[in-house]
Amino acid sequence: MKDAQPKAIYRSEYQPADFEISETRLDFQLFEDHALVKAELQMARREGADAKAPLILHGQELKLLELKVDGGDAEHEIGSETLTVSSVPDRFLLTTLTRIRPQDNTSLEGLYKSQTMFCTQCEAEGFRKITYFLDRPDVMSTYTVRIEAERQRYPVLLSNGNQVDSGVEGDRHWSVWHDPFAKPSYLFALVAGDLEHIADTFTTCSGRSVDLRIYVEEKDLDKCDHAMASLKASMRWDEEVFGREYDLDIFNIVAVDDFNMGAMENKSLNIFNTSCVLANPLTQTDAAFQRVEAVVAHEYFHNWSGNRVTCRDWFQLSLKEGFTVYRDAEFSSDMNSRTVKRIEDVAFLRTAQFAEDAGPMAHPVRPDSFIEISNFYTVTIYEKGAEVVRMLRILLGPQDFRAGSDLYFERHDGQAVTCDDFVNAMEAASGRDLTQFRRWYAQAGTPRVGVEAEWEEDSGRFTLHFSQSCPATPGQEQKEPFVVPVELGLVGEAGGLRLQIEGHADDPDVEDNTTAVIEITEAEQSVTFTNLPEKPVPSLLRGFSSPVKLTFPYQREELALLMRRDADGFCRWDAAQQLAVAVMQDLREGAEEVDQLLLEAYSDVLADTSLDPAMVAEMMRLPGVGYLVELEEQADVHSIFKAREALRIALAQHLQPALLARYRALDIDEPYQASAEQIAHRSLRNTCLAYLSLLGEEGIQLAVEQYESARNMTDQMSALTCVVHNAAMDRAQPLLDAFHSQWQHEALVVNQWLQVQATRPRDGVLEQVRGLMDHPDFDMGNPNKIRSLIGAFCSANPEQFHAADGSGYALLGEIVAELDSRNPQIASRLLTPLTRWRRYSHGQEQMKAVLESLAQRELSRDVFEVVSKSLA
Numbered sequence: 001m002k003d004a005q006p007k008a009i010y011r012s013e014y015q016p017a018d019f020e021i022s023e024t025r026l027d028f029q030l031f032e033d034h035a036l037v038k039a040e041l042q043m044a045r046r047e048g049a050d051a052k053a054p055l056i057l058h059g060q061e062l063k064l065l066e067l068k069v070d071g072g073d074a075e076h077e078i079g080s081e082t083l084t085v086s087s088v089p090d091r092f093l094l095t096t097l098t099r100i101r102p103q104d105n106t107s108l109e110g111l112y113k114s115q116t117m118f119c120t121q122c123e124a125e126g127f128r129k130i131t132y133f134l135d136r137p138d139v140m141s142t143y144t145v146r147i148e149a150e151r152q153r154y155p156v157l158l159s160n161g162n163q164v165d166s167g168v169e170g171d172r173h174w175s176v177w178h179d180p181f182a183k184p185s186y187l188f189a190l191v192a193g194d195l196e197h198i199a200d201t202f203t204t205c206s207g208r209s210v211d212l213r214i215y216v217e218e219k220d221l222d223k224c225d226h227a228m229a230s231l232k233a234s235m236r237w238d239e240e241v242f243g244r245e246y247d248l249d250i251f252n253i254v255a256v257d258d259f260n261m262g263a264m265e266n267k268s269l270n271i272f273n274t275s276c277v278l279a280n281p282l283t284q285t286d287a288a289f290q291r292v293e294a295v296v297a298h299e300y301f302h303n304w305s306g307n308r309v310t311c312r313d314w315f316q317l318s319l320k321e322g323f324t325v326y327r328d329a330e331f332s333s334d335m336n337s338r339t340v341k342r343i344e345d346v347a348f349l350r351t352a353q354f355a356e357d358a359g360p361m362a363h364p365v366r367p368d369s370f371i372e373i374s375n376f377y378t379v380t381i382y383e384k385g386a387e388v389v390r391m392l393r394i395l396l397g398p399q400d401f402r403a404g405s406d407l408y409f410e411r412h413d414g415q416a417v418t419c420d421d422f423v424n425a426m427e428a429a430s431g432r433d434l435t436q437f438r439r440w441y442a443q444a445g446t447p448r449v450g451v452e453a454e455w456e457e458d459s460g461r462f463t464l465h466f467s468q469s470c471p472a473t474p475g476q477e478q479k480e481p482f483v484v485p486v487e488l489g490l491v492g493e494a495g496g497l498r499l500q501i502e503g504h505a506d507d508p509d510v511e512d513n514t515t516a517v518i519e520i521t522e523a524e525q526s527v528t529f530t531n532l533p534e535k536p537v538p539s540l541l542r543g544f545s546s547p548v549k550l551t552f553p554y555q556r557e558e559l560a561l562l563m564r565r566d567a568d569g570f571c572r573w574d575a576a577q578q579l580a581v582a583v584m585q586d587l588r589e590g591a592e593e594v595d596q597l598l599l600e601a602y603s604d605v606l607a608d609t610s611l612d613p614a615m616v617a618e619m620m621r622l623p624g625v626g627y628l629v630e631l632e633e634q635a636d637v638h639s640i641f642k643a644r645e646a647l648r649i650a651l652a653q654h655l656q657p658a659l660l661a662r663y664r665a666l667d668i669d670e671p672y673q674a675s676a677e678q679i680a681h682r683s684l685r686n687t688c689l690a691y692l693s694l695l696g697e698e699g700i701q702l703a704v705e706q707y708e709s710a711r712n713m714t715d716q717m718s719a720l721t722c723v724v725h726n727a728a729m730d731r732a733q734p735l736l737d738a739f740h741s742q743w744q745h746e747a748l749v750v751n752q753w754l755q756v757q758a759t760r761p762r763d764g765v766l767e768q769v770r771g772l773m774d775h776p777d778f779d780m781g782n783p784n785k786i787r788s789l790i791g792a793f794c795s796a797n798p799e800q801f802h803a804a805d806g807s808g809y810a811l812l813g814e815i816v817a818e819l820d821s822r823n824p825q826i827a828s829r830l831l832t833p834l835t836r837w838r839r840y841s842h843g844q845e846q847m848k849a850v851l852e853s854l855a856q857r858e859l860s861r862d863v864f865e866v867v868s869k870s871l872a
Contacts, residue, residue, distance in 0.1 A: 117193030189266030322385020339569030
């Protein structure tokens with residue numbers, strides 16, 4: 001790191017490429033120890049480009065065997081990551097032949113081997129590891145791809161588009177694919193392997209029939225039906241909600257075990273991590289079923305929001321990812337419980353994205369610079385980007401928002417564009433000036449919105465005074481006011497109150513006059529409600545209408561009222577969270593008893609059979625340690641964890657009869673379905689079990705009985721977690737051994753087995769993690785295994801990761817140092833827990849020392865960027 005510091009790339013320095021590639025023809029010869037790639041690129045100098053500019057192509061880890069320009073030799077120079085041809089005509093055919101070694105490609109970028117299968121991952125800049133090319137998203141080309149391989153080893157040969165030819169030559173065979181839609185190189189895909197598939201068809205709204213196939217290893221054929229159903233549901237939903245119809249004759253999905261990401265939206269050939277496509281009730285949990293549904297939809301939706309309209313440059317990444325996360329969240333909300341989905345998304349945003357906004361890697365939704373683009377596949381780009389799109393829908397209303405998205409696709413189909421182009425379409429469709437709103441794309445950090453109330457009993461006037469600010473972030477000391485839509489209501493003893501806003505006439509077209517959206521655009525702003533019959537309790541930020549930290553000085557009785565009476569499910573949940581935070585603070589300050597108000601409020605929630613059981617489960621779950629850390633400037637993890645555990649036990653003791661009764665009543669005696677109703681019942685039942693297992697042997701025995709009688713992985717894994725996390729190891733180990741013996745041939749189940757041990761919040765778990773690293777089922781070359789064991793320990797077991805002796809930090813430093821040369825993407829992502837070292841009241845010097853030790857090494861760009869920014 002010290003000798004060669006990678007340089008940052010700046011958005012302000014963007015220039016279009018000097019050359020265009022109208023047509024790309026690729027020929028792959030796949031062998032066991034190498035691959036030959038012949039590329040024929042029909043190129044032209046861009047209009048307006050420098051007439052003397054040389055051709056500079058991207059390339060990494062390539063062996064150039066041949067180069068021709070219009071069939072003749074051309075003077076060229078090979079750099080460490082470039083190929084320069086000094087003199088070329090304005091129009092020409094460039095032909096190259098390169099040799100690559102997919103079998104040795106441990107970075108899992110470009111063309112690589114996953115077990116016995118060839119596959120690709122080209123986003124963001126992996127295509128340059130396949131052949132020399134203009135590997136940037138604004139260079140779009142049509143592709144014709146020929147793949148040749150040994151027929152017996154690789155009977156399935158796939159690429160983008162439609163298959164147009166195939167044949168056999170001795171013991172080898174070949175297949176030709178053509179994609180008629182111009183695309184950037186990051187959307188290129190290739191798969192060659194011994195795979196089986198399930199097939200179905202989908203009839204589009206215009207009456208075209210599309211062949212659907214999901215390719216997996218033969219042993220996994222029984223785990224594909226849910227993904228296929230999810231694909232068909234998402235295709236229909238996108239037609240009905242966004243007016244987007246699929247555009248080719250075939251849509252393929254391939255499941256790959258070694259994959260850095262969750263899935264990849266390559267045009268017509270989506271490549272998925274196995275964890276995001278395989279689902280069987282015996283081997284995957286309800287959460288896995290829901291994840292498969294969401295990820296399949298997400299990658300399919302990219303066909304328009306990412307493929308047909310793509311990014312001009314990587315600074316615009318949220319243009320496709322934020323928009324598509326919003327789309328998949330809406331789809332999941334329509335398929336399941338909208339309120340529960342919103343709660344889950346907000347809980348993740350508050351824990352992960354707010355932490356990113358407050359740390360050294362903070363960046364705007366549209367970043368200004370980066371060293372390694374792989375580091376910017378972040379929760380800010382994805383989740384906060386989705387919140388920005390959601391706010392646009394709130395501000396414009398559903399009709400204008402849909403018109404804006406239609407106009408965006410109409411204007412820019414087949415183009416590489418920017419976030420401004422998206423907002424411009426929304427402006428044009430709605431007639432609204434969104435100049436100030438654009439600050440959400442340009443300014444980093446989480447805005448803070450403070451609210452104070454003023455009640456005039458004699459006149460029935462209730463005024464809310466709003467203030468907004470945003471903390472300094474790296475490179476941005478001062479922030480201008482955002483547009484913050486605050487959806488709110490006023491709640492009385494009997495429920496929602498009618499809203500009359502001073503200075504605003506009632507809208508006769510609005511049936512629900514108990515909720516309103518207030519747009520906060522100034523640093524300070526007030527709104528007054530009139531003719532109120534009683535002092536109300538404000539229900540603020542309904543549906544989490546803006547990604548902000550909002551504070552209001554609620555009394556505990558007011559929070560309890562919101563938990564019982566608020567019509568907005570998110571605010572009911574949030575009131576429970578706030579009340580729990582206040583009581584945990586009591587415990588940290590020495591309180592010997594838990595506030596009876598909280599115990600009664602949770603008792604009422606548990607007893608409310610009119611509520612969706614999934615909603616009850618969410619309200620019963622206490623805020624996580626990660627979220628609680630974000631509430632403090634200097635966090636004491638151990639104090640937070642201790643108070644949280646004390647409150648969990650107090651709730652379990654107080655609610656034991658009710659918990660047991662609800663647990664018994666929710667037993668489902670019918671075949672498994674991944675339906676919203678069944679998932680809700682299992683969610684609450686296992687939440688009850690989690691509390692009961694805190695109460696000693698009786699609760700542990702209940703978990704053991706559930707483990708032994710479980711007929712699906714959701715119930716089996718929930719029971720196993722209860723025992724492993726709450727019982728002594730001599731009680732837990734027999735179940736762990738039995739579980740491994742039962743499922744050792746199912747890789748995704750073994751990942752769950754690793755994770756449940758890595759997250760055990762008890763002393764000795766670090767030694768257990770180190771021991772599991774030597775287990776035959778752990779593979780440092782497989783990202784899923786790394787995430788399940790190392791990632792889970794460092795990110796989801798804060799009590800043990802932050803051990804006083806610094807051993808958790810040391811382990812992470814060792815792993816990152818080992819991984820950096822093999823898979824920089826995974827190494828840099830593992831580092832996230834250390835980036836916030838300044839936020840903790842203990843362990844700072846130990847965490848900093850690990851980062852400083854890494855800084856002395858020769859690092860990849862990925863890890864260098866994270867380490868250097870963390871220490872800056």
